[in-house]
Amino acid sequence: MSPLLSVKDLRIDYLTAGEPFTAVRDISFEIQPNEILGLAGESGCGKSTVAYALMRLHKPPALVRNGHILFEGRDVLSFGDKELRAWRWSEVSMVFQSAMNSLSPVMTIFRQFYDMLRAHGTVSKAQAQERIAQMLEMVGIPSDRMHAHPHQLSGGMRQRVALALALTLKPKLIIMDEPTTALDVVVQREILQEVLRLKDELGFSVLFITHDIALMAQISDRIGIMREGKIVEIGTTSQIVTAPKRDYTRSLWDAMPLLAQRPEGMAHAV
Amino acid sequence: MPSDTPILSLENLSKTFAVRPVFGRASAVNALRNVSLDLLPGRALALVGESGSGKSTFGKMIVGVHAPTSGRILFEGNDISGMTAKADQKRYRQAVQMVFQDPFSSLNPAHTIRHHLLRALALHQPEADPDTALQAILKDVELDPASTPGKFPHELSGGQRQRVNFARALAVKARMIVADEPTSMLDVSIRKSVLGLMQRLKSEHGLSILYITHDIATAEYLAEDTAVMFRGQVVEKGPTSQVVGNPQHGYTKLLRAAGPNPEVRLTGSDAGFAAQAKLVREASTQVVSALCEINPGHFIAEHTEMAHV
Secondary structure, eight states: OOOSEEEEEEEEEEOOSSSOEEEEEEEEEEEOTTOEEEEEOOTTSSHHHHHHHHTTOOOTTEEEEEEEEEETTEEGGGOOHHHHHHHBTTTEEEEOTTGGGSSOTTSOHHHHHHHHHHHTSOOOHHHHHHHHHHHHHHTTOOGGGGGSOGGGSOHHHHHHHHHHHHHTTOOSEEEEESTTTTSOHHHHHHHHHHHHHHHHHHOOEEEEEESOHHHHHHHOSEEEEEETTEEEEEEEHHHHHHOOOSHHHHHHHHTSOOOOSOOTTOSSOO | OOOSSOSEEEEEEEEEEEEOOSSSOOEEEEEEEEEEEEEOTTOEEEEEOOTTSSHHHHHHHHTTSSOOSEEEEEETTEEGGGOOSHHHHHHHHHHEEEEOSOTTTSSOTTSOHHHHHHHHHHHHOTTSOHHHHHHHHHHHTTOOTTTGGGOOGGGSOHHHHHHHHHHHHHHTTOSEEEEESTTTTSOHHHHHHHHHHHHHHHHHHOOEEEEEESOHHHHHHHOSEEEEEETTEEEEEEEHHHHTTSOOSHHHHHHHHHSOOTTSOOOSOOTTHHHHHHHHHHHHHSOEEEEEEEETTEEEEEESSOOOO
16 A cells, blocks of 8 residues: 655754754654554654644745655645645645634634635535535534634634534545644543544544644554654554653653553443 | 641632623623632642633632632631731731743743742741752752752743742742642643652642642642532542542543543544533533532532433
């Protein structure tokens, strides 16, 4: 099976007044179709920089110095403007860090979807309405809420809207940069469960970025651990959880207070 | 000096905020409803709940930012609203210190760490030699006593800044710390070390800690007692080993089950989790009619409608 996305020797510098700062140091990884790859690391290790570069959202002073990003064999870094605009969101979409604040506060939910749909093809208002209603229902929001402004929805609902926005054009890859960090655990669980259900239904891949590795281990197929711009270890989830090879991975696990003695049968049944 | 007299006790505390928007009708928000809790000296009490459950309001009332709508806050048996004399107020404010969630905005960016700590020392420990005291305090919170005093807040990491905030509480000889989500803005890799510092302050200095958090796992790590809040009410309280280890209230069970556990794989089928969560939330919002003691010291709320599902 050929990978959906492959990153080879990617190096990203931030230009500063002095020496350039290398945020991402020659990293390589692949994402297979229908796979969830987790990318974990401390703040400042370069994981968000990678996410932005994958969608070519990096802006100066960030600069890709070296490497390739291949999406289904096509070189993303050489896309022209028109090609890039068509490719973004229809094939790769993103749920941003603090996604609930990534919606425009002055537009209704309908308007934000409609904007996106129109940018990727001609749709009538009625068609758009039908499609949006369907997407909102899919993430568990009553469709009549599409005429609400973001401030009229709770944080969890806005997060779901951001997720629905990212899914509407049926992209093959969704990049999620700390999608649930601002939410409490119950809502977080509900949303991740939703993502997994939709993944089964629609069959997309996910690049899941967080510093909560316990959470990551629950949903990822493979996990990469980043430190100071490098991937120090990458492997299947069970290997990273039960038999980490690097001391750094082990120290990440040790740094997390985890619940002890979990009562039996508590995992799924509440 | 562990004893059974609570350092702080809260009796039937309620807080209602009036919301008066520019447009639309005024409404009332019940941030806290009839909460009673005790904090024992030299122990930590964790207050666990989701955002909007009223736990921060609780902390702010203790340090006097908000006044309770009804109910009493007793500090060593004395009602704090009765402390009108300046000396009493100073004594209380010295004894109870707060550490905030955001280590990046709770220090003055224009002053060095030395300034932050010396001011507190001069006010509350005028008899001590400032420099010796400063060194001792920094050592106590595991910061380098030689290089740290001259630094500005922006030269320190989040974890180090949070240590400075704890140092400030030590500098005034606080006996109780209200810590409002002190680790939630820190990176996971240093979270545990800050919790370790709190653990040590508790055991070595006999400090009492009210630890406000949404993370039930850190509560288990630090606190002897835990109270779980939902929509302004305490739904379960008691020894942490029982509340977290063997939760009885529906909402606590839900919190516990939702916590990330690397050993449990999630799948597309949520086994009714979302439906269950909705039910439990609805049931737990009902007014608590009584707290029922199911084990010595372990209480669960009884709602006007049954919530134990």
